[in-house]
Amino acid sequence: MCSTQVNLPVVIEIEPTEHCNLRCRMCHVSYMPAEKRKLLDIALLENLRSLRGCYFIVGSSFEPTIHPSFDEILDFIELGDHRLELITNGTKVTPSFAERLTRLRTEIVTVSFDGIKKETYERIRRGAKHEEVVKGVRLLRRSLDGVGGLLAINFTVLRSSMSEMLDAVRFWDDIGVDQIRLISCVLRGDDAALLGESLWPVRGRYFDLLDEIARVVVSEQLRISVRSPYYASKSFRQKEICEPSGDCIFSSDAGSIVIPMNRQTFQVKFGGGFGPGDDCISPLVFARIASNGDVLLCNTIPVGNLAESSIEDIWHGDLARKLRQEIADNGEKCARCDYYKFCLKSNAIDLEDFSSSRSVKLSEKYSDDNALKAIVESAKRL
Ligand SMILES: C[S@@+](CC[C@H](N)C(=O)[O-])C[C@H]1O[C@@H](n2cnc3c(N)ncnc32)[C@H](O)[C@@H]1O
Numbered sequence: 001m002c003s004t005q006v007n008l009p010v011v012i013e014i015e016p017t018e019h020c021n022l023r024c025r026m027c028h029v030s031y032m033p034a035e036k037r038k039l040l041d042i043a044l045l046e047n048l049r050s051l052r053g054c055y056f057i058v059g060s061s062f063e064p065t066i067h068p069s070f071d072e073i074l075d076f077i078e079l080g081d082h083r084l085e086l087i088t089n090g091t092k093v094t095p096s097f098a099e100r101l102t103r104l105r106t107e108i109v110t111v112s113f114d115g116i117k118k119e120t121y122e123r124i125r126r127g128a129k130h131e132e133v134v135k136g137v138r139l140l141r142r143s144l145d146g147v148g149g150l151l152a153i154n155f156t157v158l159r160s161s162m163s164e165m166l167d168a169v170r171f172w173d174d175i176g177v178d179q180i181r182l183i184s185c186v187l188r189g190d191d192a193a194l195l196g197e198s199l200w201p202v203r204g205r206y207f208d209l210l211d212e213i214a215r216v217v218v219s220e221q222l223r224i225s226v227r228s229p230y231y232a233s234k235s236f237r238q239k240e241i242c243e244p245s246g247d248c249i250f251s252s253d254a255g256s257i258v259i260p261m262n263r264q265t266f267q268v269k270f271g272g273g274f275g276p277g278d279d280c281i282s283p284l285v286f287a288r289i290a291s292n293g294d295v296l297l298c299n300t301i302p303v304g305n306l307a308e309s310s311i312e313d314i315w316h317g318d319l320a321r322k323l324r325q326e327i328a329d330n331g332e333k334c335a336r337c338d339y340y341k342f343c344l345k346s347n348a349i350d351l352e353d354f355s356s357s358r359s360v361k362l363s364e365k366y367s368d369d370n371a372l373k374a375i376v377e378s379a380k381r382l
């Protein structure tokens, strides 16, 4: 495989900060050491100038809007004619912020909001104010309407908040949110309080509540669509409550929208066979920029730093080429790739089968020599 055949990336995930103004109960931020955290030096954006019209995802692991130069980051995205997807806790949304987004190609804004009652929300999202963030979501709705932008809520479900899922669906539907994603909490720490929030022991009840939500969305023709990996499961489909699109349910309301999973689509859809799912092309299309300027392929593997080189030099450089070659020659990295499993193909995880939450199924794919050979051969053709 020749690196010069690889075009510049089309999806960029950029993390402006490595810290946050909140301490959500379930989040890795609450379990990180309190040492001084990194901020992206915005001078490094110069080294991304050659990119045009990419799909920029801003802030998927920390809180992007607290960067002191967040406005300049938006200016950079606007100047590069990039499309924008923003993920935020919503605490910094002011009228001018919401208006600013209308001057960009803002496609999707996600605000994370767990539970729906004030006391639940503020107990989980430590440091946030319920009424301020609800106000922010309303502002975003009005602004995004003007530019055809889509608005989503991420509700990370804990045992103590799962009974509020249906009320949350109704509440956000009323405000005009396009989609709510019900994300099952992954346990990041092992303190007793967090372990007590695990959904696994109460999964039967959890799935019943998700069934009920599907019935309500369909029978009351709510406009909001609802994503949950459960809706892609065999057991949900067998109940024939409705026909989901992947892991998303929606009603027959004419305004219902299944918000596309653009990052995943770019990395798996156009594939010629590069990764374990036969179609992962992540290192050919996607780069993650960490707050220290590192450029990462396959989400986690650094291949250069913007303080030292431009994105072209890094993307076509020795480390990036070596990594792509290694992946093409040897399925090992992909077989152990949690990014593929949890972030690109998470709706393929069988919730009823605990072993599928490990990389075992991927390894099984490679126990078949012919399948492995076919993948390697097609990767070499890229
Ligand atoms: C880490 S946050 C970063 C973006 C932004 N600060 C926010 O809260 O939306 C991204 C998403 O991960 C979710 N999240 C946090 N901790 C999680 C956990 N333990 N399991 C699953 N999702 C989690 C958050 O609720 C949020 O929707």
Ligand code: SF4
Binding pocket: 020, 021, 022, 023, 024, 027, 028, 029, 030, 061, 062, 063, 089, 112
């Ligand atoms: S706001 Fe986002 S990044 Fe911050 S602690 Fe909460 S989930 Fe984590």
Ligand code: SF4
Binding pocket: 274, 275, 276, 277, 280, 281, 282, 283, 297, 298, 299, 327, 333, 334, 335, 337, 339, 340
């Ligand atoms: S290591 Fe993961 S992200 Fe990289 S090509 Fe393989 S499956 Fe895709």
